[in-house]
Amino acid sequence: MSIKYDVIIVGGGHNALICANVLAKKNKKVLICEARETCGGLLTNDLTNFTPSFSNKVKSEIDNISVDHSSVSTIALSETGHHLKLTGNIYEDKKTLEQLAPEDVDRYFKLQKKLSLFSKTLGSFMHSSPPRILHKSFSDYFKLFKLGLNVRLMGRNSFNEFARMIGLNIADELEDNFKNTLLQGLISHDAITGSNLGPRSPGSLINLLFRMANHDNSLFGGIQQVKGGVNAVMKSLEENVIKRGVEIKTSSSVKRCIIENDQVKGIELDDGTSIHANTVISSADPKSTYLCLLGAEHLDTDFKRRIKHYRAKGRVSKLQLVLSKIPQFTNLESKDLSQRLVISPSIDYIEENFNYSKFENLSPEPILELSVPSVEDELLCHNGNHIMNVQIQYAPFNVKGGWENKKAECINNVLTTLEKYAPEIRSCILEQEFISPNDIEKNFNVSGGHWHHGEIQIDQLFMLRPIPGAAQYKTPVSGLYMCGAGTHPGGGMTGIPGKNAAHEVLKNI
Amino acid sequence: MNIDLTQAALKFTPFHNRTSRACRTNSWYRWSGYTVVAEYSTTELEYTATRNGTSVMDLTPMYKYEIKGERAKEFINYFVTRDLSEMKDNTVAYVIWCNEAGKVVDDGTVFCLNQNEFKICCAVKMQTWLKDSAEGFDLDINDVTDDIAALSVQGPTSCSVLKNYGATNLESLKPFESKDFTIDGYSVLISRTGFTGDLGYELWTNPENAEKMWDSLMESGKHLKIRPMGMHALEMVRIEAGFIQTGTDFVSTEHALRPVRMRSPYEIGMGWLVHLTKKDYFIGKRALKAEKENGTTxxxxxxxxxxxxxxxxxxxxxxxxxxxxxxxxxxxxxxxxxxxxxxxxxxxxxxxxxxxxxxxxxxxxxxxxxxxxxxxxxxxxxxxxxxxxxxxxxxxxx
Structure with a gap:
């Protein structure tokens, strides 16, 4: 049996591509098996509106990505037409806030400064494997010590404030500080987006810090629109790895890993083909990796319990509307539609929405994030028509009644909500496509259909991600690794799990 | 004696009408939610019956689980540390099973009824552990403790007693083998197993036959020094036989409050049941391998x-x-x-x-x-x- 590849990567999402890039730069022969027809995973124009840019640490380890991008502002829509536009630029934001929320200006920048410091501190742990606590190894202890030291070095006051805030809910923090409900609603939105938390759920703040760490440590900065959409980034990543000699097999769904004597020996595709390699990296989510690819018979009971309890039910659905013309939004110019528009007018609005989703129901007035990127980028038109991408927060996985019966109701709720801001929206729609978390699970092979392959919460982060006993990108089976969003530091378009996993693998082969 | 069954906090076994009549001391023992006799007359007499005649003990409170499905055998082999890949129909194996840290959850016996149907008999409630372990195997797992009336018939004359009772050719049954018999029109599963270290058998039947079975056994053993045995005498014979008991000689991982009190098989003399050379993975294998290699026992x-x-x-x-x-x-x-x-x-x-x-x-x-x-x-x-x-x-x- 000849072994052609050093490493096989299961799945072709951005973490897989970045992992492959780092490995290929070290002359490893890599094969990527992607079940879908294209690489990119959840990062496709169908699902993702905006992206942060890769951090310098990731960029420095991969080949150059050639895409054009422009920064995007966030506009919180108000039924009154007094929309709040925040860019991340301190001068512009100050001007806006002085006009719309004069009492909150100073406190906003104070909060931004404080959270920015915390997110930087958190971010400093993201670029290496998290330490193992019970392995008594010096480097792990040193890492843990450094982590503690970094937190302590923020200074006594910041340290106390960090300790106070780390488990805090975002609503308490905002209600204590801000008068403007629209501003409260907007910041809360970014704290709960993609998660299964409400603004009053403990731990919703860490979700915000996590988001900021991947967006230039800023509340509303660091958001980008790439020319050609996120597909262009994926295409560039793909071209880079192919140039490096990485082979990519698309439409090749991996059935299982081949395990002999607790050591991975390769993979078997759905069509029965076996491909051998002594290292396999799964970019699939933890549940799929362990329960489907590896198989329950290779895992201990306690481990299976932990994997089963790993929280990974998606709460975000997506609606794409093909438009006959650009709809008129009250008090917005059509070029503003290419920005990130958020309908999340207050904390209570979000919390009420959250209540519906808690019991797996649909909210009649959903929280929306939308944009018509084709306004600025004709590449994103569909047959010459503009496309509006709408992201619906708290449209839950396994909605009561089943998505096949609830889709129409959900779309109607979205449009009714949109009508308050763009009265003629219904008359502009040519086609519509709805993607529920269950569709994400089915079409993208992500169990639970969760954006981040699992909740970003304190018990599922760092050395606990995805579960204790399987952090550090390793699995209990030797030669099998993970590099997806279900590993440290988590989801979002960061590429850090992929990069870190590649280093962990390089240490061992 | 009139006992209001609805008021009892502990369950009665299907033999209760017989055991309570035979129990001269009214001395009872609480066992897994049941009440069983601690001492019928004197412990020494009951002990002597096991060593010199035959003792009969009510085993019903032992937990029994039924495991059915196409992957039942594969699962059993994954569940226990012993290599059971060659286990044949109508055989019984003494086994232990561990958690992921390689610490013993419990010991017990596995009955292979056929290649797709097994029963596990053990001292600790195991429903949750079994179900969670079977995740991914697509099996039918049921607690059948209440559905089986079980007796242990042990001692030098036990084979003769059971032959009189109607178990033809029982003498040819090898240790750790089991066989189905039809006696007096009802079916009884007899296995050559026990907890006394002597010649002995265990009998399983439907609870509705329990009293009939008890009476026939006592009649069959009339001249072979048969005597019901309580829990106190069992403790004596099992120590002589060197059998370990969960909760006494080691603490089950399911019950241990302090992780340091959990024991690996090597720490409780059960290393011989750990087959690290087993081809397939079993629960705790990685930890046990590491323990063996690093000598951390x-x-x-x-x-x-x-x-x-x-x-x-x-x-x-x-x-x-x-x-x-x-x-x-x-x-x-x-x-x-x-x-x-x-x-x-x-x-x-x-x-x-x-x-x-x-x-x-x-x-x-x-x-x-x-x-x-x-x-x-x-x-x-x-x-x-x-x-x-x-x-x-x-x-x-x-």
């Missing part, structure tokens, strides 16, 4: 032969520097062996490399005063009593 369970005649219940074990090196988990003055024996958990290397100069401190109560005895002891094989007839095929018939 901390304790050892041994048999002790103690000087004198005072049983060393719960005694602390010392080395000659009077440092605490272990504890006695079960102790007995053995009437058959005429030896003062004990099962003890020692900190290695005591009990493995260092076998001499070990002492126990026995506090022997003598009319409101403790007599402190400093006794020397010898590390010996834990199987103190194992007569040849135990494994003889064909079995002895009188």
């Amino acid at each position: 901390e304790r050892v369970l041994v048999g002790l032969d103690i000087e004198g005649d005072k049983p060393a219940h719960g005694a602390v074990i010392y080395n000659k520097k009077k440092e605490d090196v272990g504890i006695v988990t079960a102790a007995l003055w053995s009437p058959t062996l005429k030896r003062n024996i004990a099962i003890a958990s020692l900190m290695r290397p005591y009990g493995t490399k260092i076998k001499d100069d070990i002492f126990v401190e026995i506090y022997h109560p003598e009319e409101l005063e403790y007599k402190k005895i400093w006794a020397t002891c010898k590390v010996v094989k834990r199987q103190f009593y194992s007569p040849e007839r135990r494994n003889m095929v064909p079995a002895e018939v009188y």
